[in-house]
Amino acid sequence: MPFTVAIIGRPNVGKSTLFNRLIGKRLAIVDDQPGVTRDRREGDARLGDMKFRIIDTAGLEQAPDDALETRMRLQTERAIEEADLSLFLIDARAGVTQDDHIFGAMLRASGKPVVLLANKMEGMHGSEGLWDAYRLGLGDPIPVSGEHGEGMSDLYQAMMPIYDNYVDEEADSDGLEWDDPLKPLRIAVVGRPNAGKSTLINQFLGEDRLLTGPEAGITRDAIGVEWKWHDKKRARDWPIKLFDTAGMRKRAKVQKKLEKLSVSDTVRAIRFAEVVVLMIDAQTPMEKQDLQIADLALREGRALVIVANKWDLLGDQDLNYKELREKIDRLLPQAPQIPVLAVSALTGRGLEKIMQAVTDVYMDWNARVQTADLNQWLKMAQEKHPPPAVGGRRIRIKYIAQTKTRPPTFVANCQRSDELPASYRRYLINGLREAFNIPAVPIRLQLKKQENPYAKDKSRN
DSSP states (O other), X not given: OOOEXXXXXXXXXXHHHHHHHHHTSOOSOOOSSTTOOOSOEEXXXXXXXXXXXXXXXXXXXXXXXXXXXXXXXXXXXXXHHHOSEEEEEEETTTOOOHHHHHHHHXXXXXXXXXXEEEXXXXXXXXXXXXXXXXXXXXXXXXXXXXXXXXXXXXXXXXXXXXXXXXXXXXXXXXXXXXXXXXXXXXXXXXXXXXXXXXXXXXXXXXXXXXXXXXXXXXXXXXXXXXXXXXXXXXXXXXXXXXXXXXXXXXGGGOOSHHHHHHHHHXXXXXXXXXXXXXXXXXXXXXXXXXXXXXXXXXXXXXXXEEEEEOGGGOSSHHHHHHHHXXXXXXXXXXXXXXXXXXXXXXXXXXXXXXXXXXXXXXXXXXXXXXXXXXXXXXXXXXXHSOXXXXXXXXXXXXEEEEEETTTTXXXXXXXXXXXXXXXXXHHHHHHHHHHHTOOSSOOEEEEEEOOOTTHHHHHHO
């Protein structure tokens, strides 16, 4: 395990801003509104020559036991348990509050190392709050500005002894490097609000890692969690990175700035994923928003798996599945035979099939076909169904090759490529799917106009 650092503090003290500063990119959503972060967000951070895993947490708040804020606090408490070091942020301009005292006591009770940071100290504003921070009993506060990067060298000096001690212990224990070069399979779990995305990931992990509840829209950031799954079919272990995303509503209903940021974060998760798991509500399946999300994933060239959640709430399940399968095939003709799985994330029913479907489409997404096999297929495909004649002259496709994978992409040399009808292009794509067993992932076929070798000579004369 890498050296792990948790950023702790009450709402709106600048935790996500510092998180973004340490990982070197704007990964966490930042807004003036308090309580933006709800789940734990993790990232790979660097400060000088120190590399570590960092956890951005929800703002700690006092709340009744059954409130969403209490579930958020439990997630933060778990992050403190996992961390080797906590960075406790206070807002120096606001001074030390009663909540700061309560959570300072919690950190002292954890017995874990704590570095106290007085944030928002750009230009030494908030100096009174800096001196006030000594009353927390957590040592000398370090003045920093997460937004402007001030005080990072002092933070480095405070963290280094704790980091060095951890690295020495790790070297003595097994000598293993924490940054394993085996790259995880990135899976984005997307869908409308309250479809059960966080519940599904918690079932995979076997713990309440992500906040869940009856309230729609609990998740705001795209939260990445690492996991391992054993593939019995291929007798191998897959390192997985699951991204839980905010529910995507209709564009007309996305009005607030914070919700727009959440949606853009989800879109980014889709673009950086390798497989997208679209969760739909089995009681209201494939509404317009579901189709738009599926279409976005396919246009981005991602492998797609559709999971119909809350299946246990339906009556005639065989009939409902048949109707759903026919509906999806009709509405998403650009990727026929997409895996469609009926599950209950709450009870765990059917979940074992999801990861098998994910790895199967991932293998198809990486499929590569030999050029000789492609051209033999192309010859037979044109003999079976010749390209149309346009203006009395038949279009010829003379050569095809695969140029890349992820998704499978093919380039064909074609006379008058701009005149080839879209229907014939679809015929070729469907033929590639069937001939080379690439059923469920996007296939891209580019038609390249064949150059006239005499054109340059004629232009010179």
